[in-house]
Amino acid sequence: MQKVRLLSSNALKLIACVSMLIDHIGVMLFPSVTLLRILGRISFPIFAFMIAQGARHTKNKLKYLTCVLFFACICQIGIEFALSKPYLCVLVTFSLSILVIYALDLFKRTLFWHDVRLIQIILSFLHKQSCGTN
DSSP states (O other): OOOOOSSOHHHHHHHHHHHHHHHHHHHHTOTTOHHHHHHHTTHHHHHHHHHHHHHHHOSOHHHHHHHHHHHHHHHHHHHHHHHOSOOOOHHHHHHHHHHHHHHHHHHIIIIISSOHHHHHHHHHHHHHHHHTOO
């Protein structure tokens, strides 16, 4: 069975970038136009999806994380100077998300992947707790 692809990853990135630009124009130049902010909200889920896909399919996990974290630091400095308010750059959030993805993957591979019996014990324990039996 073939996978059907509607949009490539580059097309998704382009849509997200244009949407983010519309959002930023709405914030800075037309704060009363709600439609620009609504159209701009499309960008975050697309970027989050692309970050998750990048974390999953990258060959060099440390390099991927380092690259996103590096740009997060640069953008955070720019935000501090531009806004003079303690806003957190979205790339910091994405960096933390990548760390969580890697931690969950490591947890899955080390604890659960090799020992099926451990999963059975945990599920049995949780079932007994939820049913109220001892």
